[in-house]
Amino acid sequence: MSRIKSIEELEKLRETIIEKQKARKLSIAICNGPGCLPLGSRKITQAFIDEVKKQKLTDKGVEVRATGCHGFCAQGPLVVIEPQGLFYQGIKVEDAPEIISETIVNGNIIDRLLYTDPDSGEKIPLEKDIPFYKSQQRLISGNNRLIDPNSIEDYIAIGGYKAVSKVLSEITTEQVIEEVKLSGLRGRGGAGFPTGLKWKLCHDNPGDTKYIICNADEGDPGAFMDRATLEGNPHIVIEGMIIGAYAIGAHEGYIYVRNEYPIALKRAIRAIEQAEKYGLLGEDILNSGFNLSLHIVRGAGAFVCGEESALMSSIEGKVGEPSQRPPFPVQKGLWRKPTVINNVETWANIPHIINRGGKWFASMGTEKSKGTKIFSLVGKVNNTGLVEVPMGITLRSIVFDIGGGIPKGKKFKGVQIGGPSGGCIPEKLVDLPVDYESLTSAGAIMGSGGLIVMDENTCMVDIAKYFTNFLSEESCGKCYTCRKGLQRMHEILTDITEGNGKEGNVELLEELANVVKDTTLCGLGQTSPNPVLTTLRYFKNEYESHIKEKKCPAGVCKELITYSVDPEKCTGCMVCLRNCPADAVTGAKKQIHHIDPEKCIKCGSCYELCKFDAIKIE
Amino acid sequence: MVKLIINGMEVQAEEGWTLLEAIRWVGFDVPTLCYHEGLTPYGACRLCVVEIGKEPRSKLVSSCTYPVEEGLIVRTHSKRVVNARKMIVELMLASSPQSKTVQDLASQLGVQQIRFKVEHEDCLLCGLCVRMCAEQMMAKAIDFAFRGGDRKITTPFDMKSEECRRCGACMYICPACQLRCDGPQAEQDICNACLQITPECLKTYDDVMCYLTTCGACLKQPETKQKETKNNKS
């Protein structure tokens, strides 16, 4: 492939690729996303490739495609057969030959591999009919299934880089910014700053040298949507960045990817190389006179480096310590030059906005929150995975319609949203619309998009302790109140969960939390008390049980619980006895077992394994 | 010139000044700990916070690092600010009670209780010594290392540093060991509170040019030092 030298050439290439792809009669799209990979989807892909070869189907237009995340991780590994959109789940290597012979060759649906609707018990063959997908609006993530992320041609075939050619040929920088402003797009990385405004501020700052940065650090310890986007469709991020660079007048940009995401790194590096080879990056892009080069920077593992000023300092080769803003990055950013930094998902929205117009984009969502948002729906919920929903959808819709409710018939307690510095929202607010303002007013934040569902077995004090500990380790440690304040909050929370809570602890926590929020420099410190403050706000009774009655209602805090066997229910099956790592269970076959409280390490292994619900936690 | 309003008063400040400089220039004061006129402001201790902007959208910022801005409304002693400072000093008091600087601040701000478990952590990580070493002594022998709760100030690998000239400037400027406190419990005749700490440096250097005539930590025998710290902990 030689460089594409003009917009006409790009369009011609697109036609050629589409023409070529018409030979594809059937595609087998195998999810190789973050959830399915550990379940062996790489081997499964190879099995399909081998089988297609063996049955000599390559020439007959059968294509095997390893793709990015399809979203429904709970049912993985997933295989979707196009163009029908036939959805097979829980695929194993052994299933490949059968799928090829039965479905691909003979056109029969294999019942066993279909998704079963838990409510009606019916089998659902097509992806689009599955309740998990029905209430979603997969603007960004929907394309993952359609392309091989290693192939720029696949991306071009579905309309890729059209927005770039449009921008470079027809519109001025001001018009691009206007369009983004009109769309109402707000940053998906946490704070929700209006993207168009950010670009305008940077554009208006004088200076020849400007930079753009894509923040793919994704340090939120319960989220993986940026990873999935970068792995599943790296070119859309690059396309967004080219448009942004053009708008503000930058000729150099960086994608900052955390090192824990080796696949995302590889895909991004490869995508940049391809785009350079095709002339979509580099000098004189599509004969427009516009130059842009992109570089990859690996993050060496620090949550705080997701914060923009820390991230830039990290690119400069220093430690990731946030710095005083103002000056803001749009004024003095990377190497003190005006810089626009946006999140992966923010960038991925840009090509859509340019192609279909800001007005179209603004028609989705609520008054102040536009478009869609990807959440990683995890925790105590049936349908874990990546979901993309229009802004303004209720939590109920996400947890129950899409998420399929809580496993094992347990009671829903609430969700934790917005990452470590987000907040816990209780069940009674389940009809809260998910948009920037509503979440903030509930004490949480949109954050990057982690959405962790919690049930009756989740202890809220423990959750607050968990996040406080996380943040205390991840704080850079510069601000005294962030470092010491978080340590002290953790100390108090530890006391409470260990049964050493005292009268006055709750008030002190609240007072300290508010001071930490007020007196810290960066977003990490300022939002770090949110988990404590929201759990205090909505679950104060749990704190009180721990402090006054020395009880953990959820049965989580080890020091406050004991495990015992319910003699009524125990059948003497020996399962817990055999699996107890501390040898604390005694008894014999068909005899009621007993747990020795002295030996018990409270690991919960018996509780997990007992089929008869005979282990009691008190 | 930049015009801003400090405690209701219109103030003309020079472009590029920090809020702290403007505040002190007109004669108000805010307490500071990690600030030193001869060194680059760092913003670590957060004691110098002031409230900026109009309520309810006002916020607290560290005045030693925040630049003056046209029309900015600044309040140096609002209730929110004073309460925050008190909490900061209470935190410091609980972790570094041997520091006279901290004890003095506590008295100044009227902090009369410690609601946290008292520990002897000594170093406040204000970074004065780090900046002193790098900016005034041009040595760059010590710096911060690690992060979060593990953060500390040290030489590379905690070993004797070739860059260090044993000038003692770091100890000279340290608010945790520079001025020894006379003891938190006044009723005791002999306090010896300062003997509770063993400056980190002594593990590595016993030939440092120490200006601390009253410290005496280096004169003590290693065994007695250890015993004492143990006793104090129990």
Add this chain to the structure above:
Amino acid sequence: MELSGIQKIIEKNGTHRSALIPILLDIQDEYHFLSRDALACVAQTMDIALVDVYRAATFYKYFSLVPKGEHLIQVCLGTACHVRGAPGVLNEIQRKLHIKPRETTEDKLFTLETVNCLGACAMGPIIVMDEEYHGQMTVSKVDKLIESFKKHEGITKDEQDKKH
């Protein structure tokens, strides 16, 4: 450690200050830890104060100043894994191997690390042993997994018990 190898890595990345972290990452990848000599070599070649290099090397979680064990066990303590019982899994590994996170067993066989979310939350709790993911971990599965690794190394349970 071969200092010429370090020099090569520096050459590849350049001596601009912004190359520091990529260089340290490459050294970590290549040698699995950052030795004193390596850091001193980086400081000297790049003309950066040794404290700056040391500071960066201790700030980021990916770097290790001591050599790691043969097998790396990473326990995800991401939020999703936490609510699904990761702390119990971690406790069990600690109990079994007698090491804490970021430590290596005496026989240099295992290094234990905790990580924040590997992006596979849907299958939590997750542990990764030598880059292989093990999902839906439970306390009882930990035992089996570690035993299987030891068996692979030819260490029987008896020997192990004798040691402790």
